[in-house]
Amino acid sequence: MILLFYIAGAVAVIATVAVILQTNIVHALIYLILSLLAVAVCFYVLGAPFAAVLEAIVYAGAIMVLFLFVIMMLNMGQQSLDQERSWMGPKVWVVPSLLASVLLAQLLTVLSQYDQELALTTVDVMQVSALLFGPYVLAVELASILLLAGLVSAYHLAKK
Amino acid sequence: MTFEVGSGLSIGVILATVIVVAAMLIWVERRLLSFWQERLGPNRVGPFGLLQVVADMIKIFTKEDWVPPFADKFSFVLAPAIIMTVILLSFSVIPFAPGVGVVDSNIGVLFVLAMASLGAYSVMLAGLSSDNKYALLGSLRAAAQMISYEVFMGISILGVVALSGTFNLREIVLAQEENGWYIIPQFIGFVIFLIAGVAESHRLPFDIPEAEQEICAGYHTEYSGMKFGMFFVGEYLGLVLISSLITVLFFGGWLGPSFLPGIFWFSLKSFAFIAFFILLRAAIPRPRYDQLMTYGWLFLLPVSLLNLLITGVIILSTF
Amino acid sequence: MLTLIKDTLTSQVVTLWRVFSHLWVKADTVEYPDEMPYMFPRWRGRIILSRDPDGEERCVACNLCAVACPVDCIALQKTEDEEGRWYPEFFRINFSRCIMCGFCEEACPTNAIQLTPDFEMAEYERQDMVWEKEDLLIDGTGKYHDYNFYRVAGKKIGGKDKGEARNEAVPVNVRSLMP
Numbered sequence: 175m176i177l178l179f180y181i182a183g184a185v186a187v188i189a190t191v192a193v194i195l196q197t198n199i200v201h202a203l204i205y206l207i208l209s210l211l212a213v214a215v216c217f218y219v220l221g222a223p224f225a226a227v228l229e230a231i232v233y234a235g236a237i238m239v240l241f242l243f244v245i246m247m248l249n250m251g252q253q254s255l256d257q258e259r260s261w262m263g264p265k266v267w268v269v270p271s272l273l274a275s276v277l278l279a280q281l282l283t284v285l286s287q288y289d290q291e292l293a294l295t296t297v298d299v300m301q302v303s304a305l306l307f308g309p310y311v312l313a314v315e316l317a318s319i320l321l322l323a324g325l326v327s328a329y330h331l332a333k334k
Numbered sequence: 335m336t337f338e339v340g341s342g343l344s345i346g347v348i349l350a351t352v353i354v355v356a357a358m359l360i361w362v363e364r365r366l367l368s369f370w371q372e373r374l375g376p377n378r379v380g381p382f383g384l385l386q387v388v389a390d391m392i393k394i395f396t397k398e399d400w401v402p403p404f405a406d407k408f409s410f411v412l413a414p415a416i417i418m419t420v421i422l423l424s425f426s427v428i429p430f431a432p433g434v435g436v437v438d439s440n441i442g443v444l445f446v447l448a449m450a451s452l453g454a455y456s457v458m459l460a461g462l463s464s465d466n467k468y469a470l471l472g473s474l475r476a477a478a479q480m481i482s483y484e485v486f487m488g489i490s491i492l493g494v495v496a497l498s499g500t501f502n503l504r505e506i507v508l509a510q511e512e513n514g515w516y517i518i519p520q521f522i523g524f525v526i527f528l529i530a531g532v533a534e535s536h537r538l539p540f541d542i543p544e545a546e547q548e549i550c551a552g553y554h555t556e557y558s559g560m561k562f563g564m565f566f567v568g569e570y571l572g573l574v575l576i577s578s579l580i581t582v583l584f585f586g587g588w589l590g591p592s593f594l595p596g597i598f599w600f601s602l603k604s605f606a607f608i609a610f611f612i613l614l615r616a617a618i619p620r621p622r623y624d625q626l627m628t629y630g631w632l633f634l635l636p637v638s639l640l641n642l643l644i645t646g647v648i649i650l651s652t653f
Numbered sequence: 654m655l656t657l658i659k660d661t662l663t664s665q666v667v668t669l670w671r672v673f674s675h676l677w678v679k680a681d682t683v684e685y686p687d688e689m690p691y692m693f694p695r696w697r698g699r700i701i702l703s704r705d706p707d708g709e710e711r712c713v714a715c716n717l718c719a720v721a722c723p724v725d726c727i728a729l730q731k732t733e734d735e736e737g738r739w740y741p742e743f744f745r746i747n748f749s750r751c752i753m754c755g756f757c758e759e760a761c762p763t764n765a766i767q768l769t770p771d772f773e774m775a776e777y778e779r780q781d782m783v784w785e786k787e788d789l790l791i792d793g794t795g796k797y798h799d800y801n802f803y804r805v806a807g808k809k810i811g812g813k814d815k816g817e818a819r820n821e822a823v824p825v826n827v828r829s830l831m832p
């Protein structure tokens with residue numbers, strides 16, 4: 175099982191790097207979806223099946239579809255490909271790489287101090303829901319009010 | 335090797351059966367449609383035309399498989415593979431009979447929904463990579479239609495999930511053994527699931543993404559040979575999947591009088607729904623795209639939410 | 654919303670039932686190669702060249718059919734016998750172009766060219782679809798049994814012009830306006 179976790183993790187990392195390096199935006203999106211699915215597998219292996227499936231449904235299944243939907247509307251041709259390629263110059267890489275290496279260093283120090291075994295207890299849907307509607311009910315309600323507001327305003331805009 | 339849930343043998347048998355059944359549906363659909371339209375349908379190749387499927391398969395395999403030079407080859411080849419993979423994966427959580435199945439997942443229902451939402455990529459990538467106006471229009475329609483109807487599909491199942499208290503499809507069937515089939519308490523959920531299922535597998539009357547009278551063949555306009563065959567069989571696989579899901583969720587799966595094995599009852603019920611979907615195709619004309627969307631968001635969404643609410647109230651009050 | 658539900662029940666469900674009930678209706682299909690459909694006598698199918706009741710070729714090589722043909726699939730060439738009577742030296746119809754419109758039959762003054770109810774004309778070779786006079790000419794009168802063009806029109810023979818024989822009317826002067 176833990177081997178599966180490492181494989182999925184490696185897939186996620188490689189796919190994410192591919193997202194950044196791809197110049198064709200549709201291919202980049204496909205890699206992003208792959209990366210999200212790999213993260214979902216990681217969740218599943220770590221004992222959070224509910225989070226894994228929600229990752230697949232919400233992120234890979236709905237949000238990325240909307241991204242693709244928008245790309246369909248924008249007429250991406252050879253021109254945008256060339257533009258992307260020109261942005262890939264070495265100068266652009268300096269600052270992001272510096273920032274990323276700082277983050278990596280932090281992550282490594284944290285990980286080196288963490289010497290517990292991975293606790294692989296499965297948290298099933300019932301427990302997650304009990305938590306959501308128990309201690310975190312306020313957050314859930316706030317989020318739902320936000321979504322409701324979004325729904326109502328979308329309806330209003332569509333009516334005009 | 336034994337034949338039990340998750341053994342290699344049962345995985346192989348289920349995979350082969352599902353694909354063969356989906357391929358046979360090509361013949362079944364044409365025959366049934368023709369009976370309802372007072373024709374005879376394909377009856378020349380073999381007894382009753384049964385070998386028509388073989389003939390069609392030979393044709394599909396030997397036809398030129400052409401990738402248009404202007405297409406984005408990576409996505410173009412990926413698209414038909416996605417639909418087949420995703421739908422075949424969905425079959426893995428379906429409990430066909432006691433001891434027959436691939437996995438008994440605790441998140442079976444959610445897994446099916448996740449796979450259905452990934453299925454949208456197949457259609458969208460196909461249309462986008464074809465670099466063709468009709469294909470693009472088709473996949474735009476498909477994207478909107480599939481995302482919207484996924485929502486109602488999910489909400490309509492939640493009533494069943496709330497009643498049985500589990501996302502495990504096998505346990506849902508077992509719960510129906512005690513409480514009776516969920517078609518009775520969840521009739522509205524059933525109707526919504528049926529409509530959303532038709533829209534999700536874009537079968538007629540909701541085949542708006544591939545409406546050939548308006549936009550050629552929609553997203554698979556540029557496809558030929560085996561890649562087109564995968565879309566074609568994928569559509570029938572989706573039909574089988576939706577029918578078996580309805581059977582499992584609302585009609586008690588394999589439950590039935592015990593003089594025949596469970597798998598028989600499962601197949602009988604599923605086939606009844608497949609036939610019903612074919613009847614829908616024969617009888618109902620295609621709505622307009624905006625009508626479909628309005629119907630979904632302004633009718634199905636409130637009704638399915640109300641259904642869920644009332645189900646919740648009833649469950650809580652009988653606790 | 655209630656009207657929508659009512660409409661669904663009264664319209665869609667009734668439609669479903671009506672279509673379903675066709676399951677018990679006998680199919681209209683005629684299983685063609687096993688069972689020959691009835692072909693109407695005036696069906697426009699394979700073209701023939703007929704003979705008059707005396708057994709002479711009817712065609713006078715007037716080329717009207719070739720002119721009338723919308724797809725130009727008739728080709729013929731005129732020749733004469735020693736009496737000066739016209740007949741086609743060759744007469745060729747390319748059936749791979751013919752659209753069976755029947756215009757040639759309409760145009761023909763002698764009822765020589767006629768369409769028949771035979772439609773089974775598939776060939777493996779395209780060249781086999783080109784029919785010559787030997788293939789087209791039949792030994793009968795086709796659809797019009799008593800018609801003989803020269804009995805109506807009269808005929809010039811050696812030493813006798815049109816209208817000069819006994820029991821023969823003078824030809825109509827087509828340029829006069831008198832009845």
Ligand code: SF4
Nearest residue numbers: 722751752754755757
């Ligand atoms: S039937 Fe029409 S197309 Fe055929 S030869 Fe006669 S005039 Fe030409």
Ligand code: SF4
Nearest residue numbers: 712713715716718761
């Ligand atoms: S078939 Fe009739 S129309 Fe054609 S050339 Fe002969 S006589 Fe004239």
